[in-house]
């Protein structure tokens with residue numbers, strides 16, 4: 106028998122090679138002396154443990170053989186064509202880094218004297234070197250260090266590592282980075298070259314340098330990667346050191362112990378690079394997946410930083426550590442819940458699942474569907490009591506549940522029928538719906554007198570007594586119509602479900618759940634938070650909240666403390682983007698530069714510090730004179746991508762409104778190209794056309810943001826007739842929507858419009 110440790114593959118291997126590699130290891134796990142494997146040592150290698158093995162006629166595996174407790178243990182580094190494999194095998198060394206104890210494979214290094222010397226006073230580094238110039242807003246008028254340094258040297262690239270606070274020699278002696286790698290990164294003359302150099306480096310070293318280049322301090326990098334100084338044990342054998350090192354979080358970014366488990370082996374090989382999130386986590390992701398917390402925890406992070414990945418791993422950790430526990434994994438919509446379902450099955454198909462909330466195991470559900478299940482499963486008397494508490498009215502039963510548009514129509518009817526005397530800015534469904542959902546419902550206000558007294562913290566527009574009375578008149582009418590039609594909105598239903606749960610809690614019944622994990626939490630409304638708070642007993646690991654305030658495209662900002670969710674001191678941010686290229690990230694970040702975004706604790710949330718390890722083309726912007734021309738350009742772009750080998754079914758075309766979907770699909774059909782809606786089954790060669798809202802949480806190889814003109818963004822119905830404060834918030838949501846949409850692309854990103862471009866593109870516009 107032989108054991109295997111897999112090292113994350115730098116070079117992608119295709120389907121047929123995967124099968125060959127799998128059958129090679131299947132044999133090796135059984136018997137490493139089997140003759141067909143040709144496991145052979147090298148002549149004069151840099152590391153005497155190195156071996157090559159025969160994958161097929163042309164390809165050789167490069168392995169390191171380490172004996173733990175007499176059982177042979179092979180570390181698989183990769184497979185290459187024969188001659189390349191021999192070169193790599195001769196020059197590679199498996200070692201425990203003497204400064205920090207991380208396991209790594211390094212290649213024959215250059216002497217330390219090659220390190221460049223760096224003058225101490227160096228310019229500060231931009232976190233994303235080609236980020237667009239900020240919009241001329243208040244924040245940007247006072248350029249920060251980063252912008253100042255960029256403005257001093259227009260057109261020149263400043264190596265961001267020059268501002269990292271340590272010179273190359275210190276990076277080697279203090280962080281344990283390889284001297285030749287540091288030398289080459291400092292000598293790089295462009296972002297592309299820098300990332301190219303990092304691409305070949307051990308994973309932890311590449312990540313450390315990437316973070317330093319993004320402006321993260323040396324201390325923070327040490328913390329993020331758990332690089333505290335290593336205590337070398339002189340008594341330990343090299344094998345013992347390697348074994349211990351396998352437990353280091355930074356080692357786990359690149360090494361995974363497979364042992365003799367052939368299923369695990371299959372998963373790692375089949376998953377390849379695309380599914381490497383299942384195995385190789387960033388040390389920070391691992392911490393947030395595994396650490397136990399004394400209460401609620403908030404994980405923030407920009408688009409594509411792996412928040413969902415952390416949630417899935419955390420669900421697995423909780424279900425494995427406490428098999429009898431009742432766990433919910435929830436998110437904003439049912440579609441997103443379906444993708445959590447897929448992700449969890451991919452991660453571990455054997456985890457205990459719960460068919461309904463409250464049963465042992467993991468239950469996955471969109472938050473509104475969860476609300477519905479909890480409310481509908483309550484006793485009739487509990488439902489009626491909740492309705493009386495919330496509305497102050499007896500409602501016999503609830504029939505239809507209204508979505509946002511349905512509720513909006515009810516507000517329009519109420520406004521039309523009541524003599525309220527409110528000015529236009531207040532007499533509109535948007536303002537009233539927000540007032541109702543952020544002030545009246547969460548405070549469980551059922552009568553006029555309570556409403557006249559309630560503090561309206563966080564509401565932008567002040568209301569005097571007369572205005573409050575007028576608003577209340579409309580609220581009464583809205584409630585009356587809902588009552589006679591036996592309607593409630595989803596937002597009301599969330600409050601009702603919270604009240605049902607509260608009744609159970611005050612009757613000392615056990616809470617329904619032990620752990621609640623929430624994705625896309627920035628979009629949840631006050632009713633959701635009241636509900637989620639009541640679902641689970643306050644205590645260790647009760648609520649784990651993943652969110653990105655920059656992606657808030659629905660609803661209102663709601664500070665969690667208002668709902669008894671305390672996260673002070675238990676709040677962290679992920680910054681490394683795994684999805685998109687630096688160019689796309691810079692473009693997307695530029696769309697929100699200077700935006701007044703606040704986090705769920707009410708503090709300003711910065712858009713700075715995000716980075717990505719991949720480069721690609723700059724996003725392209727295409728202006729057209731008419732929609733017909735814009736469709737022609739779209740068709741040309743798709744044909745070009747097809748010629749480049751892109752599978753068009755992996756492309757997303759994102760539009761602002763539903764009605765544009767049909768126009769785009771028809772327009773492409775007329776130009777002899779297939780296209781489909783996001784809910785239709787995948788058709789080879791047919792890109793998906795979907796709204797930017799629907800694209801939340803999704804990803805595509807390439808993305809076109811279509812129709813980004815001043816006529817469509819911001820959507821006029823979202824901003825018209827609003828008071829300045831509400832209008833500013835609505836425009837911020839539209840900017841966030843563009844940010845969400847622009848961050849869906851793994852590679853190419855195209856933004857197109859006809860007529861005049863949307864003002865929300867601001868200074869990011871490059872044509």
Ligand SMILES: Nc1ncnc2c1ncn2[C@@H]1O[C@H](COP(=O)(O)OP(=O)(O)OP(=O)(O)O)[C@@H](O)[C@H]1O
Pocket residue numbers: 379380381382385386387390406407408409410411412413414415653656682683684801802803804848
């Ligand atoms: N450790 C990792 N290794 C490899 N890929 C990863 C890792 N973590 C995340 N990814 C990949 O990065 C992409 C984004 O991850 P994920 O969806 O979890 O991010 P997110 O922060 O939830 O994004 P968003 O907020 O935009 O929805 C996915 O393709 C995921 O598989």
